[in-house]
Amino acid sequence: MLFHQLKYYSIMMKCCCLIVTIFCAIRVSHCGRLTRNCLTSNGKCARKGVACDDAFGEGWIDKGKCCNERPCCIYKCPNLCRSANYSCGFEDHSCVFQFDTLGDYVWSYKTGSTTTAGTGPLEAAEGTHYLYTDANNGENGTTAILTTAATNLPACPYCLSFKYHMMGPHVGTLEFLAGEKGSTLRRVWKYIGGLSFSHDDWRNDTENIPQYCNPVFTIISTRGDGTIGDIAIDDILLRTGACDAGE
Numbered sequence: 001m002l003f004h005q006l007k008y009y010s011i012m013m014k015c016c017c018l019i020v021t022i023f024c025a026i027r028v029s030h031c032g033r034l035t036r037n038c039l040t041s042n043g044k045c046a047r048k049g050v051a052c053d054d055a056f057g058e059g060w061i062d063k064g065k066c067c068n069e070r071p072c073c074i075y076k077c078p079n080l081c082r083s084a085n086y087s088c089g090f091e092d093h094s095c096v097f098q099f100d101t102l103g104d105y106v107w108s109y110k111t112g113s114t115t116t117a118g119t120g121p122l123e124a125a126e127g128t129h130y131l132y133t134d135a136n137n138g139e140n141g142t143t144a145i146l147t148t149a150a151t152n153l154p155a156c157p158y159c160l161s162f163k164y165h166m167m168g169p170h171v172g173t174l175e176f177l178a179g180e181k182g183s184t185l186r187r188v189w190k191y192i193g194g195l196s197f198s199h200d201d202w203r204n205d206t207e208n209i210p211q212y213c214n215p216v217f218t219i220i221s222t223r224g225d226g227t228i229g230d231i232a233i234d235d236i237l238l239r240t241g242a243c244d245a246g247e
């Protein structure tokens, strides 16, 4: 009886081992094959549950699996970096920044001062035209957006410079964002306007933008809580490469 039981257990153990071995074999070969695939596509294995761009940075995308459900990540860069220079003085409609219909209201071309007293610039910062959001449009917290999404920008680091005017007690916020097309963009610059501006007080800013594979830039004007809050921009320059020191 005891002998039979032992024999039975022994067979069961062997079976178990066999099953485990088969599972291991499948798993290892599965793993090995995909890891080789991953390696041949110059991929890297991220940690389980970590997205490729979180593990290795912008431009890394998920391409299959490594062992243990770890994502295999490859660097996907559709555009190459080549030097380019985009300037927007808003003298015509050729600016790389175009209206984005995701916004609630519009950016308008303007010469001279805006119609609402106590807000807006006297004149353009560069040339005769500038672009602005009129706080007579929209409501508290609504946005007007410009985007470069229609243009395939080269995959380079950029220097972004621009002039802005944000005068009036109801001025909301102006933001520049940049990032990988189709992903959540990162804020490059944000300013909450208001009383410190005068009519002839255009200000400027310059920002270094890191390299993205498929870069996209947006400009978001968010309306404040009233009509005396026009927001104007002009003389935007987006060029590849790092900003010069002191720029």
Ligand SMILES: *[C@@H]1O[C@H](CO)[C@@H](O)[C@H](O)[C@H]1NC(C)=O
Binding pocket: 085, 086, 087, 239
């Ligand atoms: C870019 O274009 C602007 C305006 O056309 C020009 O003033 C500037 O020198 C150019 N910069 C480069 C780096 O080519």
Ligand SMILES: *[C@@H]1O[C@H](CO)[C@@H](O)[C@H](O)[C@H]1NC(C)=O
Binding pocket: 140, 141, 224, 225
């Ligand atoms: C306007 O929007 C801001 C930000 O969302 C909010 O804090 C404020 O209470 C709003 N004002 C009114 C009158 O709704």
Ligand SMILES: *[C@@H]1O[C@H](CO)[C@@H](O)[C@H](O)[C@H]1NC(C)=O
Binding pocket: 203, 204, 205
């Ligand atoms: C930018 O603003 C600073 C003052 O904040 C001024 O000295 C500088 O000349 C301005 N640059 C341009 C290009 O307007």
